[in-house]
Amino acid sequence: MKEDMFCYQCEQTAFGTGCTKVGVCGKSAEVANLHDLLTYALQGLSLYAVEGRKVGVVDREANVFTVQAMFSTLTNVDFDEDRFVPLVRQAVALRESLKEKVRAAGGKVDFSEDAATFQPAGDKAGMIAQGQQVGFRDDGKENPDIRSLKHILILGLRGVSAYADHAQILGQEDDAVYAFVHEGLAATLRHDLGLEDWVGLVLKCGEINLRAMELLDAGNTGIYGHPVPTKVPLGHRKGKAILVSGHDLKDLEMLLRQTEGKGITIYTHGEMLPTHGYPELKKYQHFYGHYGTAWQNQRKEFAEFPGAILMTTNCIQRPKETYMDNIFTTGLVGWPGAKHIGDKDFSPVIQKALEMPGFSDDVNGKAVTCGFGRNAVMSVAGAVIDAVKQGAIRHFFLVAGCDGAKPGRNYYTEFVEKVPQDCVVLTLACGKFRFFDKDLGDIGGIPRLLDVGQCNDSYSAIQIAVALANAFNVGVNELPLSMVLSWYEQKAVAILLTLLHLGIKGIRLGPSLPAFISPNVLDVLVKNFDIKPISTPDEDLKAILG
Known part of the structure; x- marks a missing residue:
């Protein structure tokens, strides 16, 4: 029986394999199929964008639209099917406009790929039916490892697009980011690339995501100042x-x-x-x-x-x-x-x-402290370094990532509760809500729980790690720092690819591994990056601290 939809882009996907009737997130089959169709239309547009850059044609409208449209397909963003109909049509209109500009500049405009000439159906029902013919379904014809890497790339590009869109809204853009989003999307239509090529593209996605996060960081801090505790x-x-x-x-x-x-x-x-x-x-x-x-x-x-x-x-x-x-x-x-x-x-x-009534009284509850971005942390770097050298701080843990509803995420609460008193926990993204209001005390005036910010602030956490590595004159992997990450959606995928691009090893990832990673691709990640699933807090702490 034909599936109504197929989506396995988030951590909570049904049965750990894929949603086929309705998304665990609440996404309808109609919306899922329109997401797939929009992505397909963007793949076609990207063919012309890649050729355009070869002959000096760069279309900003197509650039901005591409990342906005990709962001729209991210988990828990847009569930309104009526909004995707004009997006698909706009993707095709921009593709045709770009095609004529490339033709006029002497670039290649003849492609064998169906996405290059795809035309949307006349109504929403027709588009939904078209969406069922494209997307993430396995037709059994493709090498499963190449298929896995293609899907990792598409999902990573959705995360990159989210950061690029956030940054663009704040006036920060770099055509290198747009160029790779188009390069990556166009590449997913190819059948002539080998496994090493796909691994390279996936790691390049991580490299480009680092740039997108840097742009977003510049936008946020340039306009609103650097966060303060x-x-x-x-x-x-x-x-x-x-x-x-x-x-x-x-x-x-x-x-x-x-x-x-x-x-x-x-x-x-x-x-x-x-x-x-x-x-x-x-x-x-x-x-x-x-x-x-x-x-x-x-x-x-x-x-x-x-x-x-x-x-x-x-x-x-x-x-x-x-x-x-x-x-x-x-x-x-x-x-x-x-x-x-x-x-x-x-x-x-x-x-x-x-x-509306509003609150009927004043309630003075607990308070939590945020604002430990890279500037705030590095302003006390001297004290941190001294504390490490004197043995007052034994280890740093970055316990971060996306939260979710599926059982198993209490691991992160328990992990932080069991982190020894001579260790510091850095955190960011919504995964922190498992423990954000716990009072872990301090070490010589340095709080043991440092909230670096949103998932959008991952660049800040990376810069803290790089600065500490430079201060101790070692590589990041030699620091007394361990990353224990939770993932849920595609921004987390892009961040993970960035960490792999940077050569970060020994990451513990949970609460379950992505359904879109094939066994052989997982084997490569384990061998090359020592990436591993979380086990229990006691076992993981013992393995890390000895």
Whole structure:
């Protein structure tokens, strides 16, 4: 029987093999097939973009559109099937426009690949049917290891595209990033490349992702300043409220500006917690605290929030009916029936917040500290280095990555709880919500738990590791540093590829390994990079610390 869909891009995919009826994330088969069709249309566009660069044709509109469209297919971003119909058509229109520019410049425009001439069906149902013919299904004709590497590349490119889109919004672009997204997508249509070629492309994806993250870091810190250690209350103030989730600093800034003087307090949720550390955002008096935990708990937490909710970038789940009327999306996020703010005029969000009851009293709960970006950590590098040399700090653990709902993720809570008192834990991304509010104390004034930021701040964590390695005059792999990572979606895939590109070895990855990695490809990763699945906290700590 033909599958309704096939998707195995996230860690929680059904049975650890792939979703075939409906996505575990809540994605319908219709949306999944439109994701596949949009990716296919972008593969065709990329053929012309690659040829165009050979003859001096670089189309910025096609560049920006490609990363936006790829980001739209990321897990938990856009579930609204109606929004994909125009995206597919726009991809084909841009392809045809690019084709004529390349032809005029004397470049190659004749391709044998069907994606180069694909035309979308006249209606949504027809497009969904077309989507079933392309995508990630195994037709049994391709070498399974090459198929695995192709899919790793596509999923890594979705992560790269997310970072590139974030950076572009903040005015940071590099054509090298766009060029490789097109190069990689075009390559996935080829059948003449060997295993070593594919391994090279996958590692180059990691290299390009490092550049994309560097651009995003430059955008965030250039506009909002370098994060500083900041205590963030987990309680709330009496009065009207808006909750902001997702990742986008610019959306938050625009909302803060538009709500000034309106008697509304702005709270963060999920990966927006680290935004409290940015000087240019901290200056808003009505930007107060953090509410709730990670993305997968939003259905319970949003249902209890007495104000309006704004979703930026990704991480949306199916809203409950109880709060469907007061949740809003912006940017690339979408859910059928949720009100979408396309023009960044957040008046409807503000109006809804004023209509809702808000919090009835002040609650002073616990506080957590964020803002330990690379500048903050390196400002105390001397003390850190002395503590290591004197034996006060024995080891660093980077316990980071994406959180999720599947059982097994309590490993990360237990791991951090069992890390010895003479060790420091660095963390970033939503995986930290397994332990973010634990008081681990300090070592000579240096906090034992350092929140580096969002998954979008992975560049900062890499720079901390590189700076420490330089300070001790050793390679990163010789540092007393171990990486214990959780993954969920495609930004985590791109980050993992970056770490492999940098030659980082001994990474522990969980809670389960990706379904899209074939046994032979996994064997290569184990042999070349000593990558390994997590076991138990006690066993892993014993193996690391001896």
